[in-house]
Amino acid sequence: MRHSILLCTALVGVLALAACDRSGEAQVNRALQDVNVVDETNLNDVMLTVGDPDEAVRYFARASENDPGRIDLMRGLAKSLIRARENDRAVEAWSEVTAHAESNADDEVSLADALIRTNQWDRAEEVLDAIPPTHETYERYRLEAMVADSNEEWDSADSFYETAAGLTTRPAGVYNNWGYSKLTRGDYEGAEELFLDAIKNDRDLFTAKNNLVMARGAQRNYDLPVIPMSQVERAQLLHTLALTAVKQNDVTMGRGLLREAIDTHPRHFEAAARSLRALEDNVTN
Numbered sequence: 001m002r003h004s005i006l007l008c009t010a011l012v013g014v015l016a017l018a019a020c021d022r023s024g025e026a027q028v029n030r031a032l033q034d035v036n037v038v039d040e041t042n043l044n045d046v047m048l049t050v051g052d053p054d055e056a057v058r059y060f061a062r063a064s065e066n067d068p069g070r071i072d073l074m075r076g077l078a079k080s081l082i083r084a085r086e087n088d089r090a091v092e093a094w095s096e097v098t099a100h101a102e103s104n105a106d107d108e109v110s111l112a113d114a115l116i117r118t119n120q121w122d123r124a125e126e127v128l129d130a131i132p133p134t135h136e137t138y139e140r141y142r143l144e145a146m147v148a149d150s151n152e153e154w155d156s157a158d159s160f161y162e163t164a165a166g167l168t169t170r171p172a173g174v175y176n177n178w179g180y181s182k183l184t185r186g187d188y189e190g191a192e193e194l195f196l197d198a199i200k201n202d203r204d205l206f207t208a209k210n211n212l213v214m215a216r217g218a219q220r221n222y223d224l225p226v227i228p229m230s231q232v233e234r235a236q237l238l239h240t241l242a243l244t245a246v247k248q249n250d251v252t253m254g255r256g257l258l259r260e261a262i263d264t265h266p267r268h269f270e271a272a273a274r275s276l277r278a279l280e281d282n283v284t285n
């Protein structure tokens with residue numbers, strides 16, 4: 001009887017120890033899973049920001065194949081395709097994301113962005129129109145402004161650009177796009193003001209500087225604006241101003257600006273030299 005009791009006690013101890021071992025093993029596995037999730041999240045972030053775009057596409061494509069249906073991986077693939085400028089594939093990828101049960105309004109906005117990049121303006125407008133008006137984000141209004149521009153709905157475009165600028169801490173790009181919209185409408189003074197706003201918010205945005213010079217040149221104002229610029233940028237802006245002058249038949253002014261651009265550039269300015277040769281050959285002929 002005593003042996004039976006001891007045997008039962010030992011068996012209970014072994015079972016308890018085994019249970020403890022299994023419990024500890026489960027805790028370790030859960031901890032390792034948590035670590036793997038953290039590591040994977042960090043890697044995903046790296047791939048979406050500083051990683052090579054093509055490598056990021058391959059990474060998220062493999063990850064999605066290994067774990068199909070995970071919306072974070074599907075989003076990663078779609079974003080990577082945009083970064084890699086594979087816009088047609090990005091439309092397909094974002095379409096799959098928006099069809100997912102866990103998709104949200106931001107995904108719809110991203111789909112509209114991809115559609116605009118592939119020149120599918122009508123479909124992009126349909127996608128944006130289907131998003132609830134309560135979804136008020138910078139990206140949404142930026143795209144709404146671009147669609148309104150494409151439809152020449154100027155009042156709506158102005159309203160959307162203004163709203164988008166107020167929803168971001170970095171509005172330089174919005175002001176530049178808004179200014180270019182004004183430029184295409186022939187509102188040169190309005191465009192000039194917006195390009196100046198863009199440069200105030202980002203002094204390195206050369207596109208806005210170039211657009212500003214075109215807006216001034218369209219008003220036959222051939223003086224460079226007082227804005228921050230390097231010597232190379234100054235030469236490039238003089239070149240743009242010269243071409244604007246020539247386009248408006250102010251040939252003498254254009255020739256002088258081209259020569260100034262060539263003299264200003266710290267190295268050989270082939271584009272300006274070529275323009276000057278073409279202009280002088282045309283005048284001679």
